[in-house]
Amino acid sequence: ASGAGMANAAIRERNRLLLVSQDAARQLAALAERERIGRDLHDLLGRTLTLVSIKAELAARLAGRDPVKAEQEMRDVAQAAREALVEVRAAVTGMVASLPRELDAARLACSAAGIEFQVEGRPDTLGQGAGAVLAMVMREAVTNVVRHSGAASCRILIATQPGRVQLSVTDDGNGGSMIEGSGLQGLRARVAAAGGTLLINSGSAGTEVVVTMPDTGAP
């Protein structure tokens, strides 16, 4: 990260600004995303659940005097719920993190911070389950490299073997205390929940985060 002709103070200033502006951009983006999803859901659910509660009430009233109509109301309710479920399923699939997408974002973050970024291995051959967990791991590990490492380069290695996959994020920075904050703790929890293992090495030659996960290759 040595911009030609930039004084040391200028470099430090640049790094400070990068971090502040990233925080700001992050907040804005999170807000925008929340709002978009909020609107979608509000529309979808508001509509379905309101319909369900009204029709179910109506059916309950009809049950004693007009069972045929009551039955029809209840079938409508079941149908509405099933249709909403189809939409929710589609929305959720669109939301799952993917490793290739996350690699692009990590490449951008590193390039912005002047950290060289290398990838070895094929991110696109993983099953969606393992892919989603590894995407989260990579996001947190690379964010830490950018924020804490002072590294000049960051290397991602993806190694697949039958039935399992290993991801490592290695930097050549200064290492750190690695006293686990919410970032590393959350990561550890998610990896464990998915049946994987997490290994962290940090020293004066840099930091390495290695995750091994079972991978059935299933979607």
Next chain:
Amino acid sequence: ASGAGMANAAIRERNRLLLVSQDAARQLAALAERERIGRDLHDLLGRTLTLVSIKAELAARLAGRDPVKAEQEMRDVAQAAREALVEVRAAVTGMVASLPRELDAARLACSAAGIEFQVEGRPDTLGQGAGAVLAMVMREAVTNVVRHSGAASCRILIATQPGRVQLSVTDDGNGGSMIEGSGLQGLRARVAAAGGTLLINSGSAGTEVVVTMPDTGAP
């Protein structure tokens, strides 16, 4: 935004990096947010809608043979739908943009870009409807100031009168073509949809975006 001792090239480089890193941070943040919300909703909705569809089917079948049981099933369905609505509303309320929160984000974005930021008026007295639209307006207008204006300062003015509210975002930058891209177009559409008016002035002394909205003050 004049870092002492920084050459012109260095400043340009810094600005480029700021934008790139903001993009990266934005992508990362949006992904994270989507995933978090996705998980929560997935669970809430999946549970409720599944329950509704199964119980409604059961009630429909019972209608002919056991009207008392059928009625009870339908009341359960209505109850479940109502409870889910309350939960969804609570989740969505936390998601919709609010002007005070958005002002904080704008202050951060400007400070990161070295632009002085001033606010006059009370953002916290608005009704939620007007507040959400103005929050969106401000987000887009301030993003434009940071990206396009070259300004040294940005001023936000919020003026409330009985029944209406006016927000202006003024910068002292270079002005611009103001040929409307998706940013200004989207903003115009939302303001119009909410019954407000949008006015844009741009010249060599800077740019001013003024929105006037009806405001009932209702929460």
Next chain:
Amino acid sequence: MIRVVVAEDQSLVLAALSALIALDGDIEVVAQTRDGAAALDAVRRLSPDLLLSDIEMPGMTGLEVADIIQAERLKTRVVIVTTFGRAGYLKRAMAAGVRGYLLKDAPPEMLTQALRQVAAGGKAIAPELAASMWDAGDDPLTDR
């Protein structure tokens, strides 16, 4: 009569699902259980024709119960019902010898039809879920 143990951790769903499949009269629910351990216990004790089970439950998942039933060579056949076809579940289910894999909100005729089919020695997989198996990363033509 087809004898079924039902396992589902959401008690309202458990009750409604059990009542629903018993309506036609040819299926009898011999036990309703709310977690994996209780389901396994009921299967061992009652030796039903079928276990109709949710996946995500406290303690042991429906797939883990299916693993054990297969390992112990019990005669009970397993039908899984789920709300979302999560990544990898279907393949795991197949590996555990599961015979039916359906959406919980499937129309009841489809559900009871599937139960009869599996009890008779067949298989039943919801088309929505079967399709998802081939969506990503599993193209037989791509050689890693």
